[in-house]
Amino acid sequence: MAFKVKRRKTRTCTVGKLPIGGDHLVSVQTMTKTKTWDVPATLKQIHAAQDVGVDVVRVAVPDEESAAALPAILSQCRVPIIADIHYAHGLALKALEGGVHCVRMNPGNVKLDLMKKIVDMARDKGRAMRIGINAGSIEPRKGLEPQKGDEAPDMESEMADLMVETAIQWCEKFDGWGFHNFKVSLKSSDPLTTIYTNRRFARLTDVPLHLGVTEAGTLEASTIKSSVGLGTLLSEGIGDTIRISITGNPVDEVRVGLDMLAALRLRKKNVDIVACPSCGRDEVDGGVEVLAREVENALKDYKGNITVSVLGCIVNGPGEAGEADLGIVGAKDAGYLFKGSTLLRRVPNNQLVTEMMKELRILEAERAAVGTRGSVSVK
Ligand code: SF4
Incomplete structure (x- = not known):
């Protein structure tokens, strides 16, 4: 009998028409590297990624011009689009109004009442959200900071635990607000931290996971780090959607992602x-x-x-x-x-x-x- 990965049981998060989690195929994402307000350039990258089989594309929305460009982009692509928002809650609302299928943000970056406003809009419009927790954005607990010349030996795992706790707290908040169509990412540039945090989160909840090793480098470096980090988790059935972060062409991100899933028999390569x-x-x-x-x-x-x-x-x-x-x-x-x-x-x-x-x-x-x-x- 052929070896087969047994997937972790999760709820399903639906991004546009794409179901993520549950028994659905692990999907492959990429992110455009263009200025999102440059619609022809952004569409060129999205279309190239579509041609090699991407399932969903994320675009950065750092300014009003980019938010304003979203309807034009959405009308000309066939895969769902995720808006990547950092601190500006107003841009998240504009992106949802503009039709994006999902908003990705670190909820800790905006005030609680404003975050609830975004979640309410996503729920009312039937859209999805990704709670994005990155190692770099986690503040150490008071008293946890390493002293000069005296680095606490367990600092790394304390921070990793804090990432998981933060993600769980936000999941509980979103659920408490009556919004369940979300997924979580716990990203680090370190594959071992990525493995640790996602394993731990996976044991504690049924929320679907977006996997990625962030700032992984150029094609070769990223392929290795992502294969170690994501490959380990996927082989254990953890992970419902992936992005291979490559300093380079989004098409390579998609190809490497699909090849990784094919190597684990989670997707079939044609x-x-x-x-x-x-x-x-x-x-x-x-x-x-x-x-x-x-x-x-x-x-x-x-x-x-x-x-x-x-x-x-x-x-x-x-x-x-x-x-x-x-x-x-x-x-x-x-x-x-x-x-x-x-x-x-x-x-x-x-x-x-x-x-x-x-x-x-x-x-x-x-x-x-x-x-x-x-x-x-x-x-
Ligand atoms: S199949 Fe390739 S690797 Fe194997 S013995 Fe022949 S040349 Fe060498």
Whole structure:
């Protein structure tokens, strides 16, 4: 039997038409990096993220101009939009009036009566909220501050506990105000703090969790930190929506997020390319990496479901290729093309990818004939 993550049971928070939590798929978020008032630039990033499968997009709303741009943005995208608000309660109200599906804010940043006003509006309009608690925004308890030259050894865990307590208190307040359509994030730039706080919160409530390691760095650094922090939690069934924070393109945030969920079998990737790491037995001209990248490129716009294995030599070829729909195995001058574990033919190395794509079209026709996996198209 295949290993499967057992998800934590939560209530459902609905953002636009997207259900988060419960038994629903773990969703992938990103955040635009543009000035939100620059509608064409913001839409360009949202549309690019939509094209690679994002489920929900957050935009910063730091000023009136950005709040005013929200209706135009909302009218031209198909995924729900979250407004990211910091201290200005008026902008949160404007964003809700402008139609955003969810507002993310740290409730501790505004006065209680103003926070209630925002929550009341979100409830009356059927919108969602995210309670965003970040390690950087938590004030240490009085008496907890480390003394000069005498850092309290448990300062880190005290602060982490304080983050969880703060989040729980806000959840209770929101529930007490009759508003239940919310989720929580407990973010830190440290993966271990992220794991600790979210595990603890998950044990104490049924509120859905948005996971993220914040300020995680550029693509490689963030992928590693997020894989450690989020991957650990997700493997334990904790986490209902994720964002991979990358100093870079939102499209990369979405791709890494979807790949992470696919690695944990929480989402299915439509194109899965399994490539060997290569070694001294690699017989592909230029190395298996070149061939794997050619296959990736050939399938980058493919909308059907396919697993392709790319191996450098025949040592593990038939066995490994058998796990995939199609397989390419490198050999001197001419490689082997497999369909499942069946060897189709030998093909000159420079025609391997072209021939693999021909076999893909045959496979599609066969699937369509038996009515499996729906209709598919190849460019
Ligand atoms: S498939 Fe062959 S080339 Fe690739 S890592 Fe294994 S032994 Fe090396």
